[in-house]
Amino acid sequence: xxxxxxxxxxxxxxxxxxxxxxxxxxxxxxxxxxxxxxxxxxxxxxxxxxxxxxxxxxxxxxxxxxxxxxxxxxxxxxxxxxxxxxxxxxxxxxxxxxxxxxxxxxxxxxxxxxxxxxxxxxxxxxxxxxxxxxxxxxxxxxxxxxxxxxxxxxxxxxxxxxxxxxxxxxxxxxxxxxxxxxxxxxxxxxxxxxxxxxxxxxxxxxxxxxxxxxxxxxxxxxxxxxxxxxxxxxxxxxxxxxxxxxxxxxxxxxxxxxxxxxxxxxxxxxxxxxxxxxxxxxxxxxxxxxxxxxxxxxxxxxxxxxxxxxxxxxxxxxx
Numbered sequence: 001x002x003x004x005x006x007x008x009x010x011x012x013x014x015x016x017x018x019x020x021x022x023x024x025x026x027x028x029x030x031x032x033x034x035x036x037x038x039x040x041x042x043x044x045x046x047x048x049x050x051x052x053x054x055x056x057x058x059x060x061x062x063x064x065x066x067x068x069x070x071x072x073x074x075x076x077x078x079x080x081x082x083x084x085x086x087x088x089x090x091x092x093x094x095x096x097x098x099x100x101x102x103x104x105x106x107x108x109x110x111x112x113x114x115x116x117x118x119x120x121x122x123x124x125x126x127x128x129x130x131x132x133x134x135x136x137x138x139x140x141x142x143x144x145x146x147x148x149x150x151x152x153x154x155x156x157x158x159x160x161x162x163x164x165x166x167x168x169x170x171x172x173x174x175x176x177x178x179x180x181x182x183x184x185x186x187x188x189x190x191x192x193x194x195x196x197x198x199x200x201x202x203x204x205x206x207x208x209x210x211x212x213x214x215x216x217x218x219x220x221x222x223x224x225x226x227x228x229x230x231x232x233x234x235x236x237x238x239x240x241x242x243x244x245x246x247x248x249x250x251x252x253x254x255x256x257x258x259x260x261x262x263x264x265x266x267x268x269x270x271x272x273x274x275x276x277x278x279x280x281x282x283x284x285x286x287x288x289x290x291x292x293x294x295x296x297x298x299x300x301x302x303x304x305x306x307x308x309x310x311x312x313x314x315x316x317x318x319x
Contacts, residue, residue, distance in 0.1 A: 001045075028048070029085050030061040038068055042203075043091045045284060046250055048121055050091075053273045058086075069279035070096070070187055071157070073105045078198025080107045082269020084114070084257035086266065091119065094161050094249045097303035101311040102159040102318040109253075116252040117267045119274065120286040123204045123247045124165055124222040125230060127211065129195045137220045137239035144298045152178045153199035154188040158319045162188075162201045164307055165222050165246025167314050172241050181319060191218065202246065204229045222247050226260035229285055249289075251296050263293050 003308030026305075033051050035043045047064045055062040072095060078212045083089035096109040128134045134143055144151050153165035158181045170177060180197050182188040185206070192200040193215055204227040210216040211230060223245040224237035236244040239266045253269060254263060274281070278288045291299070310316075 003289035017065050027083075027085050027276045029087065030063045031055075031058065031086065032065045032082075032088045033062055034065045034067050034079050034088060035077045036067055036072035036090070036092060036300045038128075039066055039217040042122055042248075043093055043150065043250055045288075046281070047091050049277045049281060050119075050252075050270060050273050053205075053276065054269060058272075071099055071103055072161070073103060076109065076113075077105070077107055079253065079255055082255045084255040084259075086254065086258060088255060089116070089266070090253040092251060092253060095159070097300055098164045098246075098307045100158040100304050101308040102316065109300050110297075112256050113253040114256050114263060115293045115300065116254055116263055117270050117293065118289055118296050118299070119250045119252055119270070120281060120288045121247055122286060123227045123229075124162060124201045125204045125207045125211075125233060126166075126169070126199060126201050126219045126222070127192060127207050128199050128219060129194055130196050130214065130217055130292065131194060132194075132217075134198075134219070135217055137234075137236070137241060140219060141173050141175060141241075142176050144173070148176040149178055151198045152180050152239050153201070153202065154180045154182055154191055154197040156185040156188055157181050157183060158316065159311075161246050161248045164310055165201050165244065166199075166244060167316065168310060169236075169241065169244045171310070171313065172243055187213075192271045201246075203285065208285070228282075228287070235290060249299070251291075251300070267293060279298050 026136040033047050035047045037043050044066065047292050051062040067078050076090060076092060079088050079090040083290065100109065134140050153166050153168060163179065177199065188200055189206060191197045196314050207216060207218055208229040211218040216232045218230050220234050222234045222236055226233060226235050255277060274288050274290060281288055
């Protein structure tokens with residue numbers, strides 16, 4: 001787990017962590033931890049790992065509230081519009097950044113939310129079905145260049161991290177592979193297993209059992225580092241395609257205007273909780289990593305800008 005070394009300011013963090021246990025820091029009633037995705041999704045898993053222990057630390061009930069719809073915008077907007085007093089929080093994925101250039105959301109996540117901390121990563125792996133005969137990224141590039149547009153790849157939907165990571169791969173390799181968007185990841189997985197599509201970037205946690213059984217061929221992990229779940233699979237950088245980095249991150253946010261002292265207290269509390277829960281989360285395929293609020297703010301702004309540039313370059317349109 002990536003916990004940064006604490007300096008002299010650590011004493012202040014410890015004080016904040018102690019203070020967060022006092023119920024008077026929060027308004028009366030339960031704290032809502034909004035998850036803009038379905039139960040069982042990765043943000044939901046993180047929320048349910050954090051909620052009970054956060055409740056212990058703040059002396060208030062913490063209730064996980066799944067607000068699903070409009071590609072996550074319904075749940076996110078509920079937090080944007082909430083009172084900035086710590087009673088409403090959001091666990092969101094990097095789809096905040098990838099979806100921004102394509103969705104007409106009634107908010108701007110880079111300015112209308114207050115980042116608290118990065119929580120974890122879920123790495124993407126490019127997989128294919130054995131019948132394609134493609135065993136490496138080099139094979140994939142060769143096949144795509146030989147017959148532009150013949151190969152297809154699936155994603156959970158237009159503007160998802162999976163989709164834009166594949167588009168970034170196409171740019172880096174100067175290839176054309178046809179995009180088949182789905183409404184969620186379940187049918188995408190079914191169709192790549194069945195050979196209806198040739199390729200799919202899916203999370204390593206989902207891909208690992210199918211790759212181990214031989215039902216899927218794992219070609220490369222997005223980014224420059226391997227996944228602990230698939231240690232024998234090279235990273236994109238190792239496979240000769242550096243810069244294809246679209247791995248999915250998850251972060252905790254509060255409404256804009258939430259006091260800085262409260263953000264610091266929440267950040268310290270959640271860091272401690274993640275340290276306690278790391279083994280459980282790792283077993284579910286997540287790579288835990290925390291950050292300062294500013295680091296998460298910088299990541300969201302940077303990713304939003306780079307994905308917007310890719311959407312423009314590839315002339316990607318919303319469904």
